[in-house]
Amino acid sequence: MRRAAILVALALAFTTTLFLYAVTARAGADVAAPRAQADAILREAEKDDDALEFARALARYDEGRALDPGSPRAPRAEARAAMLRAHAEGDFAPYAALERVRRDPALASDPRAVEELVHAAESFPPGPVRVEVWVLAAEAFAHRFGRPRDAEALLRRVIVDAHTDKVVGQKAARDLVAIHLARGDLAGAEDAVRVAGDRADPQLGRDVRRAVRRRNMHSAAILVLLALVVLAARAWNAAARRGSGARVATALARMWKLAVAYAAYVAIGGALLASGYEAGSGKPFLVFGVALLPILLLARAWGAAGGESKAARSGRATLCALAAASAAFLVLEGIDVAFLEGMGL
Secondary structure, eight states: OHHHHHHHHHHHHHHHHHHHHHHHHHHHHHHHHHHHHHHHHHHHHHHHHHTTOHHHHHHHHHHHHHHOTTOTTHHHHHHHHHHHHHTOGGGGHHHHHHHHHHTOHHHHTOHHHHHHHHHHHTTSOSSHHHHHHHHHHHHHHHHTSOOHHHHHHHHHHHHHOTTOOHHHHHHHHHHHHHHHHHTTOHHHHHHHHHHHGGGSOHHHHHHHHHHHHHHHHHHHHHHHHHHHHHHHHHHHHHHHHTTOHHHHHHHHHHHHHHHHHHHHIIIIIHHHHHHTSTTOOSHHHHHHHHHHHHHHHHHHHHHHHSOOSHHHHHHHHHHHHHHHHHHHHHHHHHHOTHHHHTTTO
16 A cells, blocks of 8 residues: 555656646747747848838837847837837938938948938928938038038037937037137137027037137237337337447346246246156247247346336336236147146136
8 A cells, every 4th residue: 555655646746747847848838939939020120120121120120029028139129119210200211311321431421422411301301310410411511521611500400400309409519619619710609609508518608708718818918929029129219219229238138148047947947847747748838938038038128228117117027927928828829728728718
């Protein structure tokens, strides 16, 4: 009896194991079959996508995801389907025209192909596809074709179009401002910020105002240096008419070595100090030292030829100090405007 009970128990255990295996295998088959079918459909959808058959690709993306939402291909299919739906205006014909140029480096670098695409976009229904055409063409005109004027017009369209994404609009505004700044058109840059309105990031307006401030300082610096030259020359001429020209020449003869030594000290000492920092550059100090020498000599000549009153001496000292600061500003601006940006200018 005991042996019979053991045999019955073993038989039941074996039968249960077979049953569980069959159920598990069936479940696996039930999952594997739809997944294989879904993967095949999604692969076909990707081929349609590559072939610019977007309507058929979208239908297959949806079909494959519905058949097996847990497929490893499902997340990418969902993202791509959402992208296609957002570009479905005109039954995908505009999007196909855009992608035909965008996906082909030769067409994207062909001015005629890009111009034809822009012309075709005039008849596209309003939507993101038309905006993306303008963005693509503006980038090509500005950077590859050397036609910034054409890029300007397209960027302005991008900025004001109701279908422009916020991020795209901000970049278009910044690109438009950059074109104006590269041409030195600060009024155009200010107008671009005004046109962009809320679509321009706040930093863009600050950058333009800083550029305007730099331009004003540039003009002021040149005026200060010209004033120094003119006033020093007038004082020297006046001294010559009074018969005091020899005194001015003597003052310069006594001072020029000291002026050279001081300019060299500023140039070499400053360059060595700046070079001690990892990202430092000694070039601005070297150039400034050269620019400083004539200012020192002009200042000494003016001092020897000019009036001796306290007001005259104070005025000369103030203008000469401003001239040195102006020379420093122009040197930094000429070498690399980033030096001025680091000082908030």
